[in-house]
Amino acid sequence: xxxxxxxxxxxxxxxxxxxxxSQRVRxxxxxxxxxxxxxxxxxxxxxxxxxxxxxxxxxxxxxxHVLSERATVAYEAAxxxxxxxxxxxxxxxxxxxxxxxxxxxxxxxSWGRGTLHPGDEILVTVMEHHSNLVPWQLLAGQxxxxxxxxxxxxxxxxxxxxxxxxxxxxxxLLAVAHVxxxxxxINPVQALVARARERGVVTLVDGAQSAPHMPVxxxxxxxxxxxxxxxxxxxxxxxxxxxxxxxxLERMPPWQGGGDMIETVTLEGSTFAPxxxxxxxxxxxxxxxxxxxxxxxxxxxLGFEPIMAWEHDLLAYATEQVGGxxxxxxxxTAREKASVLSFVVEGVHPHDVGAVLDDxxxxxxxxxxxxxxxxxxxxxPATVRxxxxxxxxxxxxxxxxxxxxxxxxxxx
Amino acid sequence: xxxxxxxxxxVILEHNRSPRNxxxxxxxxxDAEGHNPLCGDQVVVWVRMNGDVIEDVSxxxxxxxxxxxxxxxxxxxxxxxxxxxxxxxxxxxxxxxTGALPPGEAETLGKLAVFSGVSEFPIRVKCxxxxxxxxxxxLEKGGRVDAGTAGPSGPDRPSA
Numbered sequence: 065x066x067x068x069x070x071x072x073x074x075x076x077x078x079x080x081x082x083x084x085x086s087q088r089v090r091x092x093x094x095x096x097x098x099x100x101x102x103x104x105x106x107x108x109x110x111x112x113x114x115x116x117x118x119x120x121x122x123x124x125x126x127x128x129h130v131l132s133e134r135a136t137v138a139y140e141a142a143x144x145x146x147x148x149x150x151x152x153x154x155x156x157x158x159x160x161x162x163x164x165x166x167x168x169x170x171x172x173x174s175w176g177r178g179t180l181h182p183g184d185e186i187l188v189t190v191m192e193h194h195s196n197l198v199p200w201q202l203l204a205g206q207x208x209x210x211x212x213x214x215x216x217x218x219x220x221x222x223x224x225x226x227x228x229x230x231x232x233x234x235x236x237l238l239a240v241a242h243v244x245x246x247x248x249x250i251n252p253v254q255a256l257v258a259r260a261r262e263r264g265v266v267t268l269v270d271g272a273q274s275a276p277h278m279p280v281x282x283x284x285x286x287x288x289x290x291x292x293x294x295x296x297x298x299x300x301x302x303x304x305x306x307x308x309x310x311x312x313l314e315r316m317p318p319w320q321g322g323g324d325m326i327e328t329v330t331l332e333g334s335t336f337a338p339x340x341x342x343x344x345x346x347x348x349x350x351x352x353x354x355x356x357x358x359x360x361x362x363x364x365x366l367g368f369e370p371i372m373a374w375e376h377d378l379l380a381y382a383t384e385q386v387g388g389x390x391x392x393x394x395x396x397t398a399r400e401k402a403s404v405l406s407f408v409v410e411g412v413h414p415h416d417v418g419a420v421l422d423d424x425x426x427x428x429x430x431x432x433x434x435x436x437x438x439x440x441x442x443x444x445p446a447t448v449r450x451x452x453x454x455x456x457x458x459x460x461x462x463x464x465x466x467x468x469x470x471x472x473x474x475x476x
Numbered sequence: 477x478x479x480x481x482x483x484x485x486x487v488i489l490e491h492n493r494s495p496r497n498x499x500x501x502x503x504x505x506x507d508a509e510g511h512n513p514l515c516g517d518q519v520v521v522w523v524r525m526n527g528d529v530i531e532d533v534s535x536x537x538x539x540x541x542x543x544x545x546x547x548x549x550x551x552x553x554x555x556x557x558x559x560x561x562x563x564x565x566x567x568x569x570x571x572x573x574t575g576a577l578p579p580g581e582a583e584t585l586g587k588l589a590v591f592s593g594v595s596e597f598p599i600r601v602k603c604x605x606x607x608x609x610x611x612x613x614x615l616e617k618g619g620r621v622d623a624g625t626a627g628p629s630g631p632d633r634p635s636a
Contacts, residue, residue, distance in 0.1 A: 413540035415515055415603065416484075423480040432516050445516035445538055474484060475492075475541070 072370035079455050081106040081362070092425030095460040100245050100273060100404055100451030101429050102295045105359070109299055112358035116351045123347055125324055139350055142357030143340070149360045150290060150307050151281040157313065159306040159340045160353050164272040165195040167291030167306030168239070170343060171268055172199040174319040175289075175312065176237070182208030185234040187265075189214040189222055189251070190441050191244040194434045196270040200239060209236070216441060220247040220396035222256075231259060238267045242274035246435040246449065247396025248379075248404025250274070257286045266312070272296055276453070277375060277402050279368045282307050294352065298453075299359030303352035306343075313339035320345040371454045375403050378452050382461045386450070389468055395447050406433075406447040409468065412475045414446040420474060421448075424467040426460075482593030483600070484541065487549075492541035497534040497551035508617070510537075510610030512602055517543050521610045528558045530615075535607060542600050546591060547607035553588055559615055566608050573604045 079085050082104045087094050096104060116138070122131035124139045140155070147155040161167040180186070186200045190213050200211050212235075214227045231238070238260040243250050257267045268289040271280055275292035282290045289312075294303040308316075318325055318336050322345035327335040336342050363371070382405050387394045395406040409417050418430035429449045432439045439445065450464055501507075501522035510519045519537030523530060533555055535547045550569075554562045569588055571577035575595030582589045594604045 413538075413544075415540040415600075416542075419483065419597065419600070420480065423478065431514070436516075439516070445518075475489065 073366060073374050073454065075374070075455065075457055078366070079457075081108070082455055083107060083110070085455060089425045089427075090423055093463075095424075095426040095463045097450040097452065097456065097460065097464060098427045098429050099276075099453040099456075100296070100433075100449065102301070103276060103298045103453055104455070105298055105300070105355075106362045108362050109355045109358045113300055113351045113355040116354050121351070124350055125341075135350055138354050138357075139348070142353045145357040145360050146305050149275075149280070149364075150305075151283055152307050153283065154310060156338070156340055157307055157310050159308060159313075159343045160348055161291070161304045161306050162302055162349070163293040163295070163304035164270060164291045165199075165293075165304075167289075167304055168196055168268065168270065169199045170306055170319050171289050171291075171308070172203040174316045174343070175266070176200075176203040176209075177206060178317060180204075180207040180209040180236055183234055184209040184236045185232065186211045186237045186239065187214065187230055187235050187260075188212070188239050189241065190216045191220065191222075191247060191249060191251075191435065191438045192239070192241055193245050193270065193272065194436070195272075196239050196241060196268075197437070200237075213437065214240075216249075216438065218442075219398055220244065220249045220438075220442075221398045222249075222251055224252075227256065228259070231263060231265065233263075235260070235263065235265050238265050239270065240268075241270045241272075242280075243271075243277070243402050243404075244396070244435070244438070245273045245404070246433040246438050246447070247398065247406055248273075248401040248451075249396060249398035250278075250400040250402050252400075253287065254285050261286060273404070274402070276363075278372055288312055294356040294359065297356070297359055298362060299356035300349075300352040303349045303356050305356075308339070310339070313343070316343075318342050318345070322346040324348075366454065374454055375452055378456055378458065378461065379403060379405065381458055382450065382452070382464070385461055385465050386468065389465065389472075391472060392468065395442060395444065403452045405450045405452075407450075408444060408447055409471055409475075412471055414448045416475065417448045417468070417471050420471045421464065421467040424463060424470065426464050426467050428464070479593065479596045483597055485590045485593065487587060487590045488541060488545040491545035491548040495535075495544055495548035497532075497555075498536060498548065499534050500536060501532065501534045504532075504534075506614045508610045508614035510606045510613070512539075512543075512606055514602065515540070517603065517606060519543065519547055519607050519610055521547070521607060521614050523611065523614050528560075530554050530557050530559075530562060533611065535610075539606070540600075540603050542591075542594065542603040543606050546604045549587055549590070550607050550611065553586065554611065562611070562615070566612060569608060570605060573601050574598075 084104050120134045122135045124136040143155045143158045146158045204211050215223045260267050267287045269287045271292040276297040288309045290307040295301040325345040391410045414430035431446050504522035505525050507522045517539035521535045524532040533551045573594040
């Protein structure tokens with residue numbers, strides 16, 4: 065199938081690791097370009113989850129029997145794997161959540177509720193996914209704080225002058241996407257976090273769209289919190305990660321109460337376990353955590369350097385091919401972009417584009433991408449979004465382009 | 477015919493290009509706004525009544541070809557109908573797009589039968605029925621009603 069333009073990645077070979085990719089839909093080979101919504105899973109992840117249930121299933125952190133011991137070891141090994149993946153200082157800074165959304169809500173409620181006061185400001189950006197906006201709006205409603213948003217340029221880049229103006233004496237938290245899910249813009253999070261920290265502002269980076277595509281070093285970024293989702297990083301659904309700086313986690317109260325997060329419980333009250341257990345009440349998603357560990361192993365076996373080179377090449381090719389079509393306007397043309405190609409076809413609603421592409425076997429997302437403020441800013445109700453992963457090929461971009469020609473013919 | 481060409485029949489494509497009754501109505505008796513938060517589609521429907529009869533109906537808004545053509549064909553179909561006739565038409569139309577209408581009954585829908593292909597695309601049922609829900613809301617309550625939050629019944633209810 066595909067070219068091996070990049071030394072180190074044999075795309076045709078690695079596609080065989082993903083069972084789902086070999087199927088046909090609507091009589092055509094599946095062309096999966098909806099990776100920003102969720103990614104496909106390699107056999108090793110599927111097998112890790114299956115093997116856990118077939119041979120290791122038991123609850124963790126409590127049993128004295130062999131299976132419980134095995135499950136606990138595997139679960140904690142995944143935590144160490146994630147800590148290496150993010151270059152966290154310690155596995156104790158890794159909290160397993162249901163996903164990015166839950167991680168951000170955890171910070172909002174555990175860190176935010178006791179910390180923010182009327183007049184305090186939470187700084188976000190116009191390009192945030194709803195999951196990095198709505199939890200702060202809820203927190204603002206609970207505490208009397210206000211949410212302010214850094215504007216963007218027409219190209220979809222942050223207005224850094226405005227950022228400097230908005231980062232003020234009342235700012236308590238900066239919450240910013242590493243990569244925009246709707247536009248693909250890579251934000252200069254290291255610089256933004258540095259400016260915030262100079263002012264003592266706590267920082268959270270939404271890494272849902274970056275962690276699957278580029279190396280993340282939370283210590284180099286310097287952020288206090290970093291959240292991402294397993295299912296977008298080739299792992300199972302229902303598991304995500306919240307990295308939290310150890311010193312901050314120590315001071316944060318529990319978010320949910322239950323088993324596994326306590327030290328001592330009496331009818332009168334309870335004392336709580338140290339992080340990360342303090343934030344993992346109840347039986348967690350053990351199989352999914354183990355599957356996530358396998359996903360990070362898989363990414364590690366490929367290496368981010370060749371992944372980034374290939375995805376950069378694909379995005380450049382897609383930008384040229386799709387952007388060159390008459391009647392198509394690219395949305396989000398930041399200088400630094402990753403894996404996302406958003407566009408509109410003049411005179412054709414994105415849902416209709418999506419229906420025609422689906423008939424060609426091409427899976428894309430049409431809609432507001434859970435980022436309504438950025439759509440409103442750009443004056444669009446919706447866009448078509450093709451989002452790439454390392455297993456995509458130039459031939460698949462060609463299939464997308466053929467589908468777009470058919471869209472133009474049908475709705476001419 | 478492929479299911480895609482069943483969905484986008486020529487009548488639908490033509491009404492999408494040149495929607496009928498696509499205009500505001502300054503002397504309307506009632507209007508309502510319909511909104512589908514899932515895809516951002518938005519439609520306003522205006523109605524002028526003569527007793528129990530829909531004397532004039534018009535719409536404006538933004539949405540996909542299915543929702544726009546559906547609104548356009550709806551305005552043509554319900555003009556001159558009583559509330560009861562409109563309700564009966566909507567009922568049959570709704571069953572058509574959800575695949576629950578016997579083929580014999582589809583013929584009673586006239587031009588609206590071109591939406592039969594929608595039943596193969598469950599996610600597009602909302603698109604086809606948004607303007608109908610909005611017209612129903614306008615007739616029932618008048619004033620401005622958000623069909624998205626007012627909670628139109630049925631499996632095609634717009635969801636957040």
